[in-house]
Amino acid sequence: MSEAAGGPSAHDVVVVGGGVTGAGLARDLALRGVSVLLLDKGDWGAGTSGASSWMIHGGPRYLEFDWDTTRLSCEDAGHIVRIARHMVHRCVFLLPVLRDHPLGIERLETAMEVYDRFQPLKGSHAHLALTMEEWGVDPHRLTWANVLDAVRAGARAQNHSRVESLLRDGGSVIGVRYRAPDGRRVEARARLVVNAAGPWAPEVAAMAGARVRLRPAKGIHVVYDRRLSAFAISAEAVDGRDLLLVPHGGVTFLGTTDDDHYGDLDSLDVLPDEVDYLLQAAERVFPSIRQHRPVRATAGVRPTLFQWRPNEDDLSRRFQLLDHERLDGVPGLLTIAGGKLSMYRLMAEVTADAVCERLGVQATCQTAQRPLPGASGVPLPVRELAGEHGITALAAARLLERHGSEAPEVLQDPRRGRLVCRCEALTEAELAHAARHEQVRTLADAFRRVGLAAGPCAGGVCLERAAEVIGHELGWSPGQRRDACREHVTAAWRARAPVLDRWGWAQEELAYGLRRGWPGGL
Ligand SMILES: Cc1cc2nc3c(=O)[nH]c(=O)nc-3n(C[C@H](O)[C@H](O)[C@H](O)COP(=O)(O)OP(=O)(O)OC[C@H]3O[C@@H](n4cnc5c(N)ncnc54)[C@H](O)[C@@H]3O)c2cc1C
Numbered sequence: 001m002s003e004a005a006g007g008p009s010a011h012d013v014v015v016v017g018g019g020v021t022g023a024g025l026a027r028d029l030a031l032r033g034v035s036v037l038l039l040d041k042g043d044w045g046a047g048t049s050g051a052s053s054w055m056i057h058g059g060p061r062y063l064e065f066d067w068d069t070t071r072l073s074c075e076d077a078g079h080i081v082r083i084a085r086h087m088v089h090r091c092v093f094l095l096p097v098l099r100d101h102p103l104g105i106e107r108l109e110t111a112m113e114v115y116d117r118f119q120p121l122k123g124s125h126a127h128l129a130l131t132m133e134e135w136g137v138d139p140h141r142l143t144w145a146n147v148l149d150a151v152r153a154g155a156r157a158q159n160h161s162r163v164e165s166l167l168r169d170g171g172s173v174i175g176v177r178y179r180a181p182d183g184r185r186v187e188a189r190a191r192l193v194v195n196a197a198g199p200w201a202p203e204v205a206a207m208a209g210a211r212v213r214l215r216p217a218k219g220i221h222v223v224y225d226r227r228l229s230a231f232a233i234s235a236e237a238v239d240g241r242d243l244l245l246v247p248h249g250g251v252t253f254l255g256t257t258d259d260d261h262y263g264d265l266d267s268l269d270v271l272p273d274e275v276d277y278l279l280q281a282a283e284r285v286f287p288s289i290r291q292h293r294p295v296r297a298t299a300g301v302r303p304t305l306f307q308w309r310p311n312e313d314d315l316s317r318r319f320q321l322l323d324h325e326r327l328d329g330v331p332g333l334l335t336i337a338g339g340k341l342s343m344y345r346l347m348a349e350v351t352a353d354a355v356c357e358r359l360g361v362q363a364t365c366q367t368a369q370r371p372l373p374g375a376s377g378v379p380l381p382v383r384e385l386a387g388e389h390g391i392t393a394l395a396a397a398r399l400l401e402r403h404g405s406e407a408p409e410v411l412q413d414p415r416r417g418r419l420v421c422r423c424e425a426l427t428e429a430e431l432a433h434a435a436r437h438e439q440v441r442t443l444a445d446a447f448r449r450v451g452l453a454a455g456p457c458a459g460g461v462c463l464e465r466a467a468e469v470i471g472h473e474l475g476w477s478p479g480q481r482r483d484a485c486r487e488h489v490t491a492a493w494r495a496r497a498p499v500l501d502r503w504g505w506a507q508e509e510l511a512y513g514l515r516r517g518w519p520g521g522l
Pocket residue numbers: 016017018019020021022039040041042043044045046047048049050051052053054055056057161162163164196197198199200204217218219220221255256257300301302303338339340341342343
């Protein structure tokens with residue numbers, strides 16, 4: 001079926017993939033006046049972007065083998081931090097040096113002095129003895145902010161819309177055929193299709209017989225139910241790799257692994273060995289780590305460019321724009337591959353420049369200066385927002401991190417004083433706003449957009465109420481609300497099972513018993 005009754009819709013560009021790269025690209029193009037359709041088969045940022053370590057960093061490690069990546073990351077991180085300032089926070093790392101540390105204090109300090117040259121590019125301070133600074137960000141929210149700005153600039157953006165094939169005219173790609181959220185098969189024509197599908201880029205390119213070579217590398221994190229430390233802490237793994245223990249909001253991430261991945265990208269398992277590898281390293285610098293309670297694990301696959309030989313960890317994090325007309329004789333298709341979250345804006349700019357050149361569009365890039373939604377104007381201080389709207393300081397702080405100067409608009413709802421969940425301090429007003437204005441179609445979408453069930457209760461306390469609030473906005477029947485809860489509980493359980501110890505299993509039993517008491521029993 002075509003998009004419009006009269007025939008397939010026409011856009012200048014269809015972007016396939018709404019991770020941070022595709023979202024950034026849609027924004028860049030829309031701001032240049034190009035008509036864009038952005039599609040993601042799942043939700044915004046639900047692929048690799050959301051499974052990252054949530055850092056906008058330069059990567060001092062890359063200085064050893066990939067100086068340019070550190071420089072480019074730091075430069076672009078500087079832009080991202082400025083355009084997304086309500087979303088980012090300074091993250092101070094402690095760098096413990098144990099007796100058998102490969103560098104020792106003096107050489108580590110010297111490495112940090114070299115990194116200090118790059119720190120001003122991203123607005124970070126120079127290091128102090130055995131501490132250094134990076135930026136933290138919620139990549140789900142960063143991705144959404146890009147989607148939202150793209151839409152405000154005239155783009156169309158649709159999540160839960162899988163591109164199933166590319167439309168061809170002879171050898172040329174002239175659009176996509178996708179499955180819409182309501183199940184319809186829809187065709188969308190475009191002058192150019194850009195493949196920004198991250199680790200899935202080879203799969204999308206193959207739809208047109210084109211080739212993208214990646215060396216995908218899987219990484220997992222264990223997520224703890226609280227801030228285990230006010231500082232991030234670096235740790236050395238048994239094979240000498242750098243690991244991180246990073247507090248973010250009300251939780252702590254421990255990660256990450258980096259292993260060649262040959263399996264299915266759509267069903268990533270977290271293995272007990274991977275969890276043990278992380279814990280073994282973490283307990284050398286944080287001895288009580290095994291006594292703390294993990295609430296979930298995350299897994300993602302890096303879309304690293306193909307290279308033969310280097311260990312996964314030493315692979316370059318550079319990016320490449322592939323023109324499939326030149327490489328494979330397939331006009332109408334470009335792929336942007338590789339890179340990092342910390343340089344997504346630059347990747348988008350380079351791609352948008354190439355697209356505009358092909359389309360004959362003269363407009364220049366605005367994304368390095370133009371603030372993302374919520375980052376312009378002065379946001380109210382936490383206390384003032386909390387006092388004015390009768391919400392807790394924690395709820396106000398969370399709201400400001402997600403919406404910045406637009407937070408008061410979200411609270412124009414009588415449900416602003418009602419919390420869906422105490423542990424994540426999410427108000428019903430914000431959840432309803434997300435369902436109405438932020439393309440939340442499932443409970444998992446609400447986790448990504450506004451942190452539903454992201455706290456210590458992991459949904460045990462808040463899911464049922466959340467399904468009512470979202471269901472009310474989206475017109476779900478009682479059966480649909482129950483199904484939504486069941487689906488979320490099952491998925492959350494899968495993400496938690498690999499990190500449960502015996503007390504964790506006991507708590508699961510308890511939670512299961514409680515849920516059986518829910519109406520309709522889960
Ligand atoms: C464990 C780990 C930790 C990391 N930590 C950091 C970090 O701290 N800082 C940093 O800078 N970088 C980090 N990275 C790298 C960074 O996360 C990635 O480089 C970046 O997020 C990739 O974004 P992307 O948009 O290119 O890919 P993705 O986020 O994967 O987006 C691709 C999107 O394409 C969609 N898609 C695929 N196929 C289709 C289709 N057929 N139709 C429609 N949509 C489709 C997917 O659903 C997905 O949402 C990390 C990576 C990993 C794995």
